[in-house]
Amino acid sequence: MIIVLKQGISANSIKEVTAKLEAKGVSVSHFSDIKRDFLGLIGDTSGIDTHQLQALTEVEQIVRVEEPYKRANRKFHPENSVVKIDNETIGGGQLGIIAGPCSVESEEQIIHVAKRIKAAGANFLRGGAFKPRTSPYSFQGLELEGLRMLQAAKAETGLPIVTELMSTKWIDEFVESVDMIQIGARNMQNFDLLKEVGKTQTPVLLKRGLSATYKEWLMSAEYIMSEGNENVILCERGIRTFETETRNTLDIQAVPVIKKLSHLPIIIDPSHAGGMSYLVEAGAKAGIAAGADGLMIEVHDDPANAWSDGEQCLTPDEFAELMVKARKLAEIEGRSIQEASTILTK
Amino acid sequence: MIIVLKQGISANSIKEVTAKLEAKGVSVSHFSDIKRDFLGLIGDTSGIDTHQLQALTEVEQIVRVEEPYKRANRKFHPENSVVKIDNETIGGGQLGIIAGPCSVESEEQIIHVAKRIKAAGANFLRGGAFKPRTSPYSFQGLELEGLRMLQAAKAETGLPIVTELMSTKWIDEFVESVDMIQIGARNMQNFDLLKEVGKTQTPVLLKRGLSATYKEWLMSAEYIMSEGNENVILCERGIRTFETETRNTLDIQAVPVIKKLSHLPIIIDPSHAGGMSYLVEAGAKAGIAAGADGLMIEVHDDPANAWSDGEQCLTPDEFAELMVKARKLAEIEGRSIQEASTILTK
């Protein structure tokens, strides 16, 4: 961290600022050019609050050279992380394909969709049991009953389960019944929830907040990791911009940027990004071409009667077609997608 | 709600769509012009999911004429709401002036600041005990000990206390010790937390999320109100835009828009909006001129040594000067700010 001091500062003031900084446990080196003085902070500056330093009257500007995240930082962990989720992994050569309905609606529905997506090549089942809805008057999910139905679908198909946790209240139930806990975009900075999932060892799918910068997103991953749970997978699902024709703007550059800054796997959710089914194929293929480690795609047997987010769902047939194209693309990129099968095995 | 159907749709398809809609408990009237058919939905459409309707292949476009919020809607509650908080109110002729440090740091500090802001005319004390910090390595607040210190400051000065709740875990302690519960910007769509504070009768200060639309913000208020707690005050604290010179962009138009859409009081937080102390005066005065019901301002005795957000704090002297100017402005606008005093009374 470099601190640029205001012009015309006295030697005494420099001493005072230096003393204040050293009291924070860092070493300070002083250098200057003709016009200005600078202080370089050496040591672990991750706990230093630049907002506080900025309040010092002597300070013109602060430049953080080091990133504030450590465990999520590729500098300290150069190899890609591969996260193990039940009998599958995300982050290695095979892409993680997560599919399923927005909401779990019935045991019959979720089992049926699970079989169809597995047959097409998906290796994870998603389905919302607790739903974050903008309106308190909208369907809020089947809750614990939904979790039970997801388990029934796993028992039928063997697909590991991914579902969203919205409250620390249900954390024990999730650890017990779920293979990967999803933290939704709206809760990306629900620090209380992040700390609690950080205390478990269940893999966490951390969606990017609607207006979160890459750094804030990685700092949220850091919250989970700093509590001991290093099994974090990032999910880009569109950011909020001025464009209203699409629900959100899929930030495809998130893939190469996160790959540079961090060792964590990153997947793409084209269903929520665009908010319309006709946008899913382009988003999914762009994600693979950009180097993502997987996809999360909403699939519903009867989108027009889905209990939530119907307009962005693919039908199982559309999903199967997409997987055929995605598989070819993945191969060109030196990755793979699980083979499609017509015979279902547990 | 009007549904625009695709061109060239058959009479039979119209019948089918009509039946599906009626199954959702609304009446449907059909009209058409030369080119198109339209369906008008009559009745309570607040529970209808437009995303689901959009998935119907017959649908071109959906137009929601009614707002999805009811309890927060000015249409059903034409007079301004005045919220009672301990012995004070917000929403009436006297502005609610909430001041205090970002974080509670010690009993001595919080009592000292409370006395100074009260003397200048503030009628509420703020101070963070649980702090939402981007970094897990930053100071996270004194937690319950901080609540105790706020109560000590209230005992000294009589100022009602406002502080942020980040977890449902502490809700009982908050209901017991706090006069107004703040829901922070990052938790504006933490629906679990909203429902829980909705079950209490403690007034809630609901900050706008960094990228929340007015409608989403009002829907979050609706979450609280639909659980039975109608004591909601909205707080505009800056939104996230492309501009980087300021921490956030203060959306001053939020005041007249919210006043039109809703009966709930709205206050302005110029400290978090700009993120720098030199911006506070302009933001505060603009807020009053635009018709806000109050202000929330960070005040710290020694900003350069504040444990968080130092660069946006005013000193008690700067705050006192601002109150003198703000009081004159409020009077021009037909409102008032509590008189300054040199003698402190409980």
Next chain:
Amino acid sequence: MIIVLKQGISANSIKEVTAKLEAKGVSVSHFSDIKRDFLGLIGDTSGIDTHQLQALTEVEQIVRVEEPYKRANRKFHPENSVVKIDNETIGGGQLGIIAGPCSVESEEQIIHVAKRIKAAGANFLRGGAFKPRTSPYSFQGLELEGLRMLQAAKAETGLPIVTELMSTKWIDEFVESVDMIQIGARNMQNFDLLKEVGKTQTPVLLKRGLSATYKEWLMSAEYIMSEGNENVILCERGIRTFETETRNTLDIQAVPVIKKLSHLPIIIDPSHAGGMSYLVEAGAKAGIAAGADGLMIEVHDDPANAWSDGEQCLTPDEFAELMVKARKLAEIEGRSIQEASTILTK
């Protein structure tokens, strides 16, 4: 266009509004449900100003069902447009690969780069002669001399030339010496310039403005087309968002959305979108996978000494490697990229 009238409006007011609307040359049909009255406007509403209608006190809301663009609209031109540029095309099976330096710096430089990119498979040469720079103190381009150098490079390599026009002053020189005129992001709504290039038959590469919606972008294309020049190609080059780690956010969903709304070809510029060379590969490949009709990529022999935008340039070698990967990807998508060659022919 549907006009939702305010509740409780009198039959007389409806008559008056209807008369005002008919005076604008459209037919009006009236329908109503229990709560409200609606007016449907039939006929050519593209010249109707919704802002003006909104000012009528009787109007609650206006819903435009028809898009305001006509010539750019896929509805009236269902097949993809293929634009002919000199001896090449964009919009068909072969991708248009435009490459070259940000600025033309010397004849030697531009010829050298042109040869290298042609050898790698590019089929268009770009190079800025007139440069839009944020600072008046930055290098502004070699201007007409730069155009001459581009022509020299075309004479050597046969590659058609694409370069930016910033002023109507030079339009004759551009029509004479340039194969495709680029309109930059900052001038996307310089309507005077759009009209002037619309009066020529030179193909126009219309970059999306930094905060332009898809509709505004298509309306700018409409400006050009309505003057008679239908040879328009759209170029997505990143939009402005809150994220600061990248120069702009590449909006990959622009490809499927534009393909749905319009018949015009669309290409991707990953160099300007990300603003850093390490982001180019991911953006370029994502663009092809999403269905773009081409790419625009900055290539410079010596990026560290480029006169502008050095940090986002690829070297010729990096570009050649990218083309190898892009070609495979294009083939998977049923498209092609011109073969690389080691022997240069005019």
Next chain:
Amino acid sequence: MIIVLKQGISANSIKEVTAKLEAKGVSVSHFSDIKRDFLGLIGDTSGIDTHQLQALTEVEQIVRVEEPYKRANRKFHPENSVVKIDNETIGGGQLGIIAGPCSVESEEQIIHVAKRIKAAGANFLRGGAFKPRTSPYSFQGLELEGLRMLQAAKAETGLPIVTELMSTKWIDEFVESVDMIQIGARNMQNFDLLKEVGKTQTPVLLKRGLSATYKEWLMSAEYIMSEGNENVILCERGIRTFETETRNTLDIQAVPVIKKLSHLPIIIDPSHAGGMSYLVEAGAKAGIAAGADGLMIEVHDDPANAWSDGEQCLTPDEFAELMVKARKLAEIEGRSIQEASTILTK
């Protein structure tokens, strides 16, 4: 400017980079702490292209301590600029109140409105003769005929005229007939146009681009000033954000930020910011309270029949009422607004 070099760089590389930098005409001083080396650039760095430096493989990060604008910079011109426009000024104690219709529609109309706004206290007349419209099919303005009508209104009322210039083609006519040339938001980075108005001495009202940062805006002012025309007034008119309920978001913090960075006057346009007449009062008053040097407000005799932007116009009566309130507010802030009069004098 400070350049942070990558870790582990050799002494030789440092020498090479230093030589490259010195070749750009600046002095370079080298300092280092335990982990890194830094280069401080001394001298005039306003012409240095940070994008180019960033392309050097040795460079980790570049920190510009100095602002890139000079003539617009308050550091080199500490007192507020007061711009003289015909017989009026903006930037001093009296606020500049610019009012009038969006479009000039007829001589009768513009004279009538001019008289009404003058009577209410406005000291400038606005009215569009050349209109930047999103659609080529919308009314484009009366052009030169409109200019003539504005002059007729000036002859009647004595009010100086402000109107938008969209093309360098008409610059001579504007210099001759207009008292202040407006550069619209869409042309804020039409550098060709900026340079041309910079060569005149006619005062320029420079509107902020929809997604322009403060720095880019000041750099556009710098374009005008660097050509010799220092008579620049900035106008905040709302920025583009994710919020759709208002046309744009009025960035009220622009006032204190610009006042800190620059000596140029800044005014507020609440009509375009909100896009709806009910938002004008709050925006106008917030602007004055925040310290703006004036207002620009759309006034039309019959908003429902305005040829453009009807829904954001005030009627002359509404404008007169607003002026009464604004005048009181200005006085509290130590400023003034011209008195209203019932007798019209030239």
